[in-house]
Structure formats: structure tokens, C-alpha cells
Amino acid sequence: MTAITMRGTNVRPLGLVTVAASLIGAACAVVILAWPPQVSEQWYSYPFDPTGYVVSQSFFAVHHLGILAGLYGLALVTWPGAGRMIKAGLIIAGVGMIGLTACELFAITAANAQVGTPAADAVDNAYGAPMIGVGIGLVLAGAGLLRRKLAAGGITLALGVYVFVPLFPAVFGPMVLGRIAIGVWMLMFAALGVALMRTER
Incomplete structure (x- = not known):
């Protein structure tokens, strides 16, 4: 595969940030699945109590900035x-x-809500449009990059397609499937970060 090259540009640090954030994101998916439930599944914060949920959502918001660094580096x-x-x-x-990123912070408003309540439903509905936007954007960018025969084209296109199958249906399904799908998506972003780290100055 051909490394991404652009004279006078060094995006390896951004690639490193992307890899680190992606691996942390994948690890978080495992932690959430293994976390001893502190509340029943009727609560939106499951498996965390409200305080733990607020902390986790705040962390996820910051974590997304690391993924955004990869998209910025690609640009x-x-x-x-x-x-x-x-x-x-x-x-x-x-x-x-x-x-x-904004949705992760908005989700804090449902820290004390039960599943199926207006507050919980509002958070679920908020994620839809941004996810579709990320998917469409990555598909378009990936298809364009493939035409230029760049290594990042394939992984970028795969990241976009993955949003629609299987990520989108998984995150709105059982919690376990959603976390597994997110974890795999994070590992795919790590591959994008590796491609950026291979960039030649």
C-alpha cells in the first residue's frame, strides 16, 4: 500500500493521538461490558450509577477529540x-x-432517567443524525481517496460503511452488541491512525 504523502506536512503526531484514543476507546468497550452493574437495566446509566455515568460520558466526549484528530490529520x-x-x-x-462529541455531553441529562422516558429517548434520538453524517462523510472521502490510490482510502471507506452495517443497528439494539460494535469501530480508527503515522514528510 502507498503511504499518504504531502510535502511539508507531518501528521504523524496526529496519527499517534488517533491510535492511542482508538485503543482506549476499544478498551472502554470491554470495561463497560465487564463492569459490575451498579443499577438495574431499567436505568439509562446502566451499568453505572448516575455519578459513574456522568464521569464516563465526560470522558467519552474528550475521547472523541482524539478520533477527530485523525480526521483532521487526514484532511x-x-x-x-x-x-x-x-x-x-x-x-x-x-x-x-x-x-x-456534543451528544456524549448531552447524554448526561439522562443520568437519572429510566429507559423509555422522554429524557432517555431524547438522548437516543440525538445520536442518529451525527452518526449518519460521519458514515456518509467517510464513505464519500474514502471513495475519493481510493481514486487517488492512497492507502487511507480503503480504511476510510470501510469506516464509513461500518457505520451503517453493523454499527448503526447494533448501538440501537442490545447493549452488549452495541459495545462490541463500537469497540471494533475503534480498532478500525486505530488502523487509520497507523496509516497517518506512516506518512512521509
Whole structure:
């Protein structure tokens, strides 16, 4: 595979941040699945109590910034001379990821809510649009990058397709399936980070 190259640009630090954030995200999925339940499954904060839930959601919001660093790094090395499809895709994906970051903070409002209540449903519904935006953006950018025969094209396209199958249905299904799907998605972002780390200055 061809490394991403752009004269005068060094995005290896951003790639390292992406790898670290992605691996932490995957580890968090495992931790949540293994965490001893502190409340019943009727509570939206499950398996955490409200305090633990607030802490975890705040951490997830900060964590998303590490993933956003990968998208920013990808934009840095492809933007000059990139076609409209790549640029539009990266912008849409970036806005979507920022939206997901905001959703993690908004989810704190349901810390004391039960599943199925208006507060819980509002949080669930809020995630839909940003997730679709990230998926569409990555698909567009990935398809455009593949045309340029860059290594990041394949993983970027795969990240976008994964949003729709299986991530989207999984996160709105059983908690276990959702966390497993998120964990795999994080590992895929780690691959993007590795591609950025291989970038030649």
C-alpha cells in the first residue's frame, strides 16, 4: 500500500493521538461490558450509577477529540488538490464527529432517567443524525481517496460503511452488541491512525 504523502506536512503526531484514543476507546468497550452493574437495566446509566455515568460520558466526549484528530490529520494531507468529494466528505465527517462529541455531553441529562422516558429517548434520538453524517462523510472521502490510490482510502471507506452495517443497528439494539460494535469501530480508527503515522514528510 502507498503511504499518504504531502510535502511539508507531518501528521504523524496526529496519527499517534488517533491510535492511542482508538485503543482506549476499544478498551472502554470491554470495561463497560465487564463492569459490575451498579443499577438495574431499567436505568439509562446502566451499568453505572448516575455519578459513574456522568464521569464516563465526560470522558467519552474528550475521547472523541482524539478520533477527530485523525480526521483532521487526514484532511491536512489530502486537502491540497483534493476533489470536491473528498473535501465534502471530510467536512461532513468532521461535523458529524463534533456532533457525536456534543451528544456524549448531552447524554448526561439522562443520568437519572429510566429507559423509555422522554429524557432517555431524547438522548437516543440525538445520536442518529451525527452518526449518519460521519458514515456518509467517510464513505464519500474514502471513495475519493481510493481514486487517488492512497492507502487511507480503503480504511476510510470501510469506516464509513461500518457505520451503517453493523454499527448503526447494533448501538440501537442490545447493549452488549452495541459495545462490541463500537469497540471494533475503534480498532478500525486505530488502523487509520497507523496509516497517518506512516506518512512521509
